[in-house]
Amino acid sequence: MIFLEGNKISEKYKSIVSQSWINGGYSLDYIQGITPDTFGDAVKPLKFGKKRSGRNAGKDFTETEKAIWYSHMKMWDITSRKASPYIIIEHDVMLLEHIDRIDIERYNILGLCHNGLLSKNPHRGYRVSAGGAYMLKNDIAKKMLDELPDVITTNSDAYIHNYITRYGVFKQSHSTQLYLPDLGTTIEHD
Amino acid sequence: MYGYGKVKVEVENIFNTNHDFLNGQLHSNIDRPSGYSVLQGPNTWLFREQFLNVPVHEKLVVIWRTKFISSTYPKFKDSYDSSYWDLIIPILKMKGYTVMEVTHRTPISEVFYLISRCKFVVAYNGMYHYISKNLVKPMIVLGDSSIIRTHNPQARHYYSPKKDVTERSVLDFLLNIEHNYHKLEEKAVTVKSKIYPIVYGKKYGV
Numbered sequence: 001m002i003f004l005e006g007n008k009i010s011e012k013y014k015s016i017v018s019q020s021w022i023n024g025g026y027s028l029d030y031i032q033g034i035t036p037d038t039f040g041d042a043v044k045p046l047k048f049g050k051k052r053s054g055r056n057a058g059k060d061f062t063e064t065e066k067a068i069w070y071s072h073m074k075m076w077d078i079t080s081r082k083a084s085p086y087i088i089i090e091h092d093v094m095l096l097e098h099i100d101r102i103d104i105e106r107y108n109i110l111g112l113c114h115n116g117l118l119s120k121n122p123h124r125g126y127r128v129s130a131g132g133a134y135m136l137k138n139d140i141a142k143k144m145l146d147e148l149p150d151v152i153t154t155n156s157d158a159y160i161h162n163y164i165t166r167y168g169v170f171k172q173s174h175s176t177q178l179y180l181p182d183l184g185t186t187i188e189h190d
Numbered sequence: 191m192y193g194y195g196k197v198k199v200e201v202e203n204i205f206n207t208n209h210d211f212l213n214g215q216l217h218s219n220i221d222r223p224s225g226y227s228v229l230q231g232p233n234t235w236l237f238r239e240q241f242l243n244v245p246v247h248e249k250l251v252v253i254w255r256t257k258f259i260s261s262t263y264p265k266f267k268d269s270y271d272s273s274y275w276d277l278i279i280p281i282l283k284m285k286g287y288t289v290m291e292v293t294h295r296t297p298i299s300e301v302f303y304l305i306s307r308c309k310f311v312v313a314y315n316g317m318y319h320y321i322s323k324n325l326v327k328p329m330i331v332l333g334d335s336s337i338i339r340t341h342n343p344q345a346r347h348y349y350s351p352k353k354d355v356t357e358r359s360v361l362d363f364l365l366n367i368e369h370n371y372h373k374l375e376e377k378a379v380t381v382k383s384k385i386y387p388i389v390y391g392k393k394y395g396v
Contacts, residue, residue, distance in 0.1 A: 023283050096277070122357060173276075
């Protein structure tokens with residue numbers, strides 16, 4: 001699980017959703033995410049351009065969006081050096097349904113998360129969340145690192161989404177991103 | 191069971207009866223004068239007091255939902271569709287509860303055992319709601335009809351996502367159940383305080 005130690009929002013979400021994964025039979029490794037203050041710890045520096053598409057096309061990446069990029073890269077780097085697959089989850093994702101072993105054996109990457117009723121914007125309907133939770137094996141993780149573009153023009157979600165659809169499948173009903181209005185979120189989108 | 195108020199009940203066991211239970215004779219001789227099949231006055235009955243005071247499993251929640259109903263049923267019972275139940279159950283589990291789902295196939299002894307010993311109930315308006323009511327269990331009832339207040343006065347009511355403060359009100363209540371549970375408990379205690387003197391002839395808690 002990617003989380004931000006010392007960040008009250010992140011710590012709170014982590015404390016809420018962790019039990020759902022423990023109930024599902026998983027042991028959790030908590031990996032410190034990269035923050036704007038720790039960009040220097042990134043696997044390698046990225047060059048960010050203007051966003052190419054989406055609601056914020058033409059705008060610069062926010063510092064937290066960059067941090068999410070670096071945090072996921074950190075997870076790909078760890079996964080690329082492990083023999084066992086990892087399920088990479090963000091700190092606010094709760095497990096809803098058991099994940100079949102056969103899916104983990106069959107695919108090299110698997111999208112496991114959606115945004116729905118409990119998301120920040122439920123009016124947008126039920127939709128996949130590529131970066132929220134995904135199962136990843138080392139060969140795809142390595143590929144994702146090797147094929148990073150020279151200039152980043154999409155959010156990390158779009159990049160991960162691309163690999164899930166090319167090399168795996170979405171089974172997004174397994175988990176959901178949780179947004180608590182009283183708690184807020186750690187990410188800012190412009 | 192005990193009754194109170196205008197209705198005095200005598201229970202007589204009848205075997206091989208010819209009553210037509212499906213056509214208004216279910217409450218034979220204790221119907222309201224107009225003959226309607228619901229009892230006169232508040233439908234307030236309780237089980238024997240000992241069943242209201244069995245030890246509670248702090249982490250046991252009993253649920254029932256419309257998913258396993260094989261016959262037709264009024265639509266108001268389905269105001270919260272499966273997309274809600276698919277979240278309610280994992281949320282309860284995430285909160286550390288053991289969630290026991292009862293259906294029409296569950297033996298009634300099992301249902302009674304579970305409801306009497308659970309911490310609280312989350313259910314649609316139907317099936318075992320009178321067992322829950324007669325045990326005055328803390329409860330959340332879902333259903334888009336004011337009848338749910340009559341059936342389960344001791345419960346917290348959610349009518350439909352569109353009538354709630356937000357579409358996720360019931361989910362938020364459960365996501366914060368550790369702080370909200372007292373609201374369920376207080377409502378049940380209020381009902382007990384009101385009915386205990388009438389049914390059991392003593393104050394609740396004495």
